Amino acid sequence: MARLQSCPPLAIRSGHDGWLIDESGRRYFDSVSSWWVNILGHTNRRITEAIVNQANELSHVMLGGCTHEPAVKLAERLSLRTGKHLGHVFFASDGSSAVEIALKQCFHAKAIQGQTARTRFACLRNSYHGETIGALSVTDVPLFQDSYRPLLNDTFIIDSPDTRLDNEDAALKALADLLEKQGHQLCALIIEPRVQCGGGMSMHSSDYLRRVRELTRQ
Numbered sequence: 001m002a003r004l005q006s007c008p009p010l011a012i013r014s015g016h017d018g019w020l021i022d023e024s025g026r027r028y029f030d031s032v033s034s035w036w037v038n039i040l041g042h043t044n045r046r047i048t049e050a051i052v053n054q055a056n057e058l059s060h061v062m063l064g065g066c067t068h069e070p071a072v073k074l075a076e077r078l079s080l081r082t083g084k085h086l087g088h089v090f091f092a093s094d095g096s097s098a099v100e101i102a103l104k105q106c107f108h109a110k111a112i113q114g115q116t117a118r119t120r121f122a123c124l125r126n127s128y129h130g131e132t133i134g135a136l137s138v139t140d141v142p143l144f145q146d147s148y149r150p151l152l153n154d155t156f157i158i159d160s161p162d163t164r165l166d167n168e169d170a171a172l173k174a175l176a177d178l179l180e181k182q183g184h185q186l187c188a189l190i191i192e193p194r195v196q197c198g199g200g201m202s203m204h205s206s207d208y209l210r211r212v213r214e215l216t217r218q
């Protein structure tokens with residue numbers, strides 16, 4: 001509450017392109033795109049028109065038992081982006097929900113294969129995957145986790161690669177050790193590909209990802 005008084009929230013009235021305008025007309029450059037949601041700019045005309053056109057046609061219908069053309073088109077475009085390697089799309093409403101769904105699907109797939117002992121997930125040290133309970137369990141940022149520790153699942157945290165530290169081989173060795181010793185409990189490993197933003201923009205090579213896939217396939 002003290003912080004709220006000393007640093008009250010900005011009352012924003014409108015936004016255009018990269019700028020936010022407050023109630024008194026003062027302009028602020030939105031350098032984080034309001035937490036990277038508005039990367040194409042505020043009140044982007046094409047996006048606004050598409051939302052209005054769609055809302056006039058069909059604002060929402062459940063995807064349980066129904067489908068509609070925009071959902072099919074988006075699914076097909078996403079699949080194309082993977083070279084049609086991934087042929088099924090499950091829509092979520094935000095990043096954390098997408099992570100929850102992915103974790104559940106991995107567990108479900110293992111359970112169907114009869115591998116019910118695989119109840120644990122692994123993530124990279126300092127990784128960030130969201131703040132719902134499952135997503136927070138595969139996050140390694142104490143600031144977000146500390147208040148909820150007793151609610152979180154017991155996740156394997158493995159060393160993170162970081163090109164600045166030239167440690168990809170060591171990070172792969174840590175993964176190989178985990179797989180050897182506790183792989184039988186592992187359901188899935190979650191990685192933010194190429195750059196771990198929450199870990200201070202630590203980057204890794206696509207070769208690291210390829211080698212991770214080889215190890216997890218074995």
Ligand SMILES: Cc1ncc(COP(=O)(O)O)c(C=O)c1O
Pocket residue numbers: 094095096097099128129130131192197
């Ligand atoms: C890598 C990663 N995963 C998951 C999330 C969670 O997304 P959301 O904030 O939409 O729940 C974020 C959010 O920044 C993210 O950067």
